[in-house]
Amino acid sequence: MVHIMKIHFFGAAGEVTGSCYMVETPVSKILVDCGLFQGSREADQKSHGDFDFDPATVDAVIVTHAHIDHCGRVPLLFARGFRGPVYATEPTGELIKLQWDDILHIMEERERHSNMPPSYDLNDVAHAKAAIVSLPYGKLAAITKDAGFIFHDAGHIFGSSFVELRAGGKTAVFSGDIGNDNVPIVRETEPLVACDVLITEATYGDRTHSPVVQRREDLRRVIIDAIKRGGTLMIAAFSLERTQEILFELDQLIERDHALPRIPIYLDSPLAIRANAVYRKFNSYYDEVAAAEWKRGNDFFDFPGLIVAETSAQSRLINSAPAPKIIIAGSGMLAGGRIMYHLMRYLSDPKSTLLLVSYQAEGTLGRKIQERSHSVTINGEQIPVKCFVEKIDSYSAHGDQEKLLRWMVSGSTPPGRVIVTHADAPAAQEFCSIAEKRNHVRIEAAAMGQIIEI
Numbered sequence: 001m002v003h004i005m006k007i008h009f010f011g012a013a014g015e016v017t018g019s020c021y022m023v024e025t026p027v028s029k030i031l032v033d034c035g036l037f038q039g040s041r042e043a044d045q046k047s048h049g050d051f052d053f054d055p056a057t058v059d060a061v062i063v064t065h066a067h068i069d070h071c072g073r074v075p076l077l078f079a080r081g082f083r084g085p086v087y088a089t090e091p092t093g094e095l096i097k098l099q100w101d102d103i104l105h106i107m108e109e110r111e112r113h114s115n116m117p118p119s120y121d122l123n124d125v126a127h128a129k130a131a132i133v134s135l136p137y138g139k140l141a142a143i144t145k146d147a148g149f150i151f152h153d154a155g156h157i158f159g160s161s162f163v164e165l166r167a168g169g170k171t172a173v174f175s176g177d178i179g180n181d182n183v184p185i186v187r188e189t190e191p192l193v194a195c196d197v198l199i200t201e202a203t204y205g206d207r208t209h210s211p212v213v214q215r216r217e218d219l220r221r222v223i224i225d226a227i228k229r230g231g232t233l234m235i236a237a238f239s240l241e242r243t244q245e246i247l248f249e250l251d252q253l254i255e256r257d258h259a260l261p262r263i264p265i266y267l268d269s270p271l272a273i274r275a276n277a278v279y280r281k282f283n284s285y286y287d288e289v290a291a292a293e294w295k296r297g298n299d300f301f302d303f304p305g306l307i308v309a310e311t312s313a314q315s316r317l318i319n320s321a322p323a324p325k326i327i328i329a330g331s332g333m334l335a336g337g338r339i340m341y342h343l344m345r346y347l348s349d350p351k352s353t354l355l356l357v358s359y360q361a362e363g364t365l366g367r368k369i370q371e372r373s374h375s376v377t378i379n380g381e382q383i384p385v386k387c388f389v390e391k392i393d394s395y396s397a398h399g400d401q402e403k404l405l406r407w408m409v410s411g412s413t414p415p416g417r418v419i420v421t422h423a424d425a426p427a428a429q430e431f432c433s434i435a436e437k438r439n440h441v442r443i444e445a446a447a448m449g450q451i452i453e454i
């Protein structure tokens with residue numbers, strides 16, 4: 001029998017969210033990632049809808065990392081009859097539990113002011129949590145009698161991986177998301193392994209990031225300027241990863257460099273506080289710099305001036321604290337979370353500062369403010385934007401065009417074929433033509449619903 005591996009594209013084809021691929025062999029069906037579609041009402045509806053396959057027939061799901069566009073629909077698989085294992089690295093296994101709880105909470109909140117009920121419930125989340133099987137990097141694990149896989153470090157966020165999937169003498173690699181160079185705490189991306197086909201993301205396939213060397217100095221300057229203005233500095237950061245990176249940088253600026261005056265820094269994010277605990281638990285996954293800090297007894301999620309606000313009562317107390325003060329809260333694109341309450345209070349204050357450290361997607365409040373809207377509407381209230389707005393874009397956890405091109409040919413042999421996912425159509429096209437010219441690979445952009453055979 002000729003062994004054919006079929007790969008189905010059920011998400012992140014021609015768009016940057018909803019990662020979901022199925023590898024089908026003569027005897028098994030394995031999913032790689034099962035994430036939420038994000039960014040519009042239509043995307044929400046797609047995330048709530050039925051799958052284009054029967055989850056009850058799937059043997060296993062492999063989760064590359066804890067971003068919700070890669071893991072957010074796993075409990076929905078259980079709601080639709082899936083009962084197999086959920087493979088993840090040890091940190092990812094813990095972080096996805098936090099993410100699922102958070103998504104469920106957000107869906108329940110949303111139900112109160114829309115007629116969209118949550119797509120899964122506490123019971124489905126409990127099933128998904130109980131099915132997690134944690135594996136270290138570099139260990140070959142058998143999934144079914146004809147398929148196995150290995151996690152490799154993708155250097156994107158804590159615990160992130162790219163997946164080497166082997167079946168019937170063929171190898172497919174799924175990139176997950178490939179990290180930027182020098183992401184704080186996280187190790188560098190491992191070289192690509194030899195494979196018949198590489199399914200790679202290209203979120204920034206048409207872009208080049210600012211150099212990272214200036215990053216910490218930029219942060220220091222923003223903070224010093226904000227303190228001089230005498231108001232509140234709001235740092236809008238995603239609770240998972242970006243917040244931990246910012247805390248690490250602040251720890252270094254305060255404890256090692258003594259480069260900042262002592263002012264209160266509030267971490268106003270229950271999810272980030274819980275994620276910090278996961279980072280502490282899996283300190284053996286740190287990169288060299290973070291590991292050395294940890295070894296000499298420096299817990300970089302705890303430094304002079306840092307105050308954590310877990311409960312809403314603790315969060316409300318931040319309001320009455322005198323300025324200057326720093327508040328770190330999510331979400332990074334100002335699409336919800338505790339940052340909204342601080343925006344309502346401080347956006348109209350000319351002495352205050354808003355610092356954006358994430359990419360601001362089209363249509364988000366963050367994008368509007370970044371593009372210097374004079375006023376915005378939050379919770380039905382019109383608020384003039386008078387505060388100072390700063391942006392540092394070198395904290396991206398995604399590799400840029402240069403990094404993706406370099407990684408694609410970082411192995412001993414180039415991949416036999418490359419399929420581009422997780423990119424808007426124009427970015428995917430540009431990336432394909434550059435990669436073809438520079439790396440001499442056979443490359444194409446994936447289409448939704450497409451099936452390739454190797």
Ligand SMILES: [Zn+2]
Pocket residue numbers: 065067156177
């Ligand atoms: Zn990601």
